[in-house]
Amino acid sequence: MEEEADNDEKRSGTSRQMTTISQHDFGFSESAQTNEAFSISIMENIEEEYGMFVWPCSTVLAEYVWQQRSFFTGKSVLELGAGTSLPGLVAAKVGSNVTLTDDSSRVEVLENMRRVCHLNKLNCKIMGITWGEWDLPIFDLQPSIILGADVLYDSKDFDNLFTTVTFLLQNTPGSVFITTYHNRSGHHLIEYLMVKWSLKCTKLLDAFSFMPSSKSSTLTGNIQLVEITLDDQQ
Ligand SMILES: C[S@@+](CC[C@H](N)C(=O)[O-])C[C@H]1O[C@@H](n2cnc3c(N)ncnc32)[C@H](O)[C@@H]1O
Numbered sequence: 274m275e276e277e278a279d280n281d282e283k284r285s286g287t288s289r290q291m292t293t294i295s296q297h298d299f300g301f302s303e304s305a306q307t308n309e310a311f312s313i314s315i316m317e318n319i320e321e322e323y324g325m326f327v328w329p330c331s332t333v334l335a336e337y338v339w340q341q342r343s344f345f346t347g348k349s350v351l352e353l354g355a356g357t358s359l360p361g362l363v364a365a366k367v368g369s370n371v372t373l374t375d376d377s378s379r380v381e382v383l384e385n386m387r388r389v390c391h392l393n394k395l396n397c398k399i400m401g402i403t404w405g406e407w408d409l410p411i412f413d414l415q416p417s418i419i420l421g422a423d424v425l426y427d428s429k430d431f432d433n434l435f436t437t438v439t440f441l442l443q444n445t446p447g448s449v450f451i452t453t454y455h456n457r458s459g460h461h462l463i464e465y466l467m468v469k470w471s472l473k474c475t476k477l478l479d480a481f482s483f484m485p486s487s488k489s490s491t492l493t494g495n496i497q498l499v500e501i502t503l504d505d506q507q
Pocket of ligand 1: 323324325326327328329330331353354355356357358375376377379382402403404421422423424426430433
């Protein structure tokens with residue numbers, strides 16, 4: 274028993290040591306710095322799983338939310354697979370009503386989301402939503418904007434993800450899913466998914482074209498930023 278407690282202590286000690294706080298600035302690098310500029314602090318833990326790290330797709334999507342802030346102000350926003358939640362936190366900062374979600378079974382990720390909201394003094398709703406699962410709270414959600422950064426990375430999850438996304442898009446007419454993903458397999462994958470789920474995908478911007486150089490210099494890969502809606506023509 275004692276040995277087990279020791280091991281727990283060692284494990285959580287290691288985990289604490291690997292926790293860092295990163296700072297993400299918005300509006301500071303613009304030529305005429307706006308008085309709306311702010312920073313978001315994120316607790317990350319590189320030893321933990323995917324949801325405890327700010328992935329490049331999240332940096333790109335968060336910057337997009339900041340630059341399009343007038344579109345986000347006053348909107349109901351839900352982030353799927355939010356992990357460290359940078360895009361959702363930026364949306365909250367610019368005046369959206371935000372719900373952050375991640376896999377219901379990833380308790381430490383959901384707990385970290387609570388901590389980063391507290392750290393940044395932001396009041397977001399936090400919920401477990403596992404893609405493709407139908408827990409009761411999902412039926413009450415009517416976000417006009419759904420965000421997802423780097424949620425298209427494991428093909429075994431695509432059907433579950435798009436079941437949830439399509440349900441949410443149908444639940445709120447006129448809603449959009451704005452997502453960033455690494456384009457590793459050309460455009461065929463997204464085209465296939467759009468046809469399969471009767472969705473329409475529109476490229477928004479070239480990810481590297483609107484990022485401040487201080488941020489784009491740290492990014493690698495081919496990151497796509499797209500908006501997905503129901504395809505009324507199909
Ligand atoms: C690559 S990480 C991206 C995290 C964050 N959006 C970012 O870009 O920094 C993928 C995220 O999806 C979440 N996730 C994976 N499978 C999921 C599922 N089946 N249901 C809900 N969330 C899931 C993970 O917990 C993780 O937070």
